[in-house]
Amino acid sequence: MVDTTRILFPICPVSRLGRECAHSPFTSLDLPLHAADPYYILNHMVQFQRAHLDASFAALSDATRRGILERLGRADASITDLAEKFHMTLTGMKKHVGVLEQAGLVTTEKAGRVRTCKLGLRRLEEEAAWIERYRQLWDGRFDELDKIVESLKREERVHGRKKRK
């Protein structure tokens, strides 16, 4: 059985650990320590982008699609292979793969007449990590900007007093 938690959150971008990490959004919501810190949760929510989560959960709500992911975890496969293994029509399999592809869980590549499917985890994971790094960049900038805003406010107050004199 595929562990859907690990598919969605294979690696915690905070600790960079896998299964054992307590930052996992699923466990953090149960832990009073983390639940008490709204910024912590907010940051996690932002990192994992709600829209993508919705698409991922919808994709994973179906047993056949979870089976497809499990199979692609062993080896890449064509749509035809998958249709045969799951006793489905090509059209039916294309639909399932389309849903997984839209959620970013699977990527497909067409070579000649064969469309090969592979797990698309790498992209999701890269994007979450990139967004977190990008957030850290702006957070670093804005921390410095905070200081400038403070000093400009002070200058303005001094300037304002002088004017009034």
Add this chain to the structure above:
Amino acid sequence: MKNPTTVERKSERELVVTRTFHGPAHIVFEAWTKPELLKRWWAPKSFGISFISCEADVRTGGTYRFVFSHDASEQPMAFFGRYIEVTPHSRIVWTNEERADGAVSTVTFEEKGDKTLLVLHELYPSKQALDDAIASGSTSGAGEQFEQLDTLLVTLVSS
């Protein structure tokens, strides 16, 4: 008290960054538009980057060119473009032309009492352009992640 910075991929083509500042909009705008002030915050030390040069003619039709050095790279990095719109105290729009399909960035300053909400919106020409920006920025630090992904795949195979 430090305010949180949020980043969200709002759509296939858009990133949105937000932050609230404890000060009026004209002050935040000033810090964004005067090169000597911009220079003091745009290259945060915590990120390992520092300015080599900072030229910014912040008015509608003006241009900018920022050159940084980075701890992790010997080559300096240049970022440049032009200001499409500069509306005092409320809005700045600029292009990012260091890459062929760079974003158009819009920052707005919205004063609320004694605070200012800053929203930076970056619109890429296509989904592909934003995906590429993410992919190119991800490759450098991705080694460790790929190792972990390999571990995950082994777990999937054996489960």
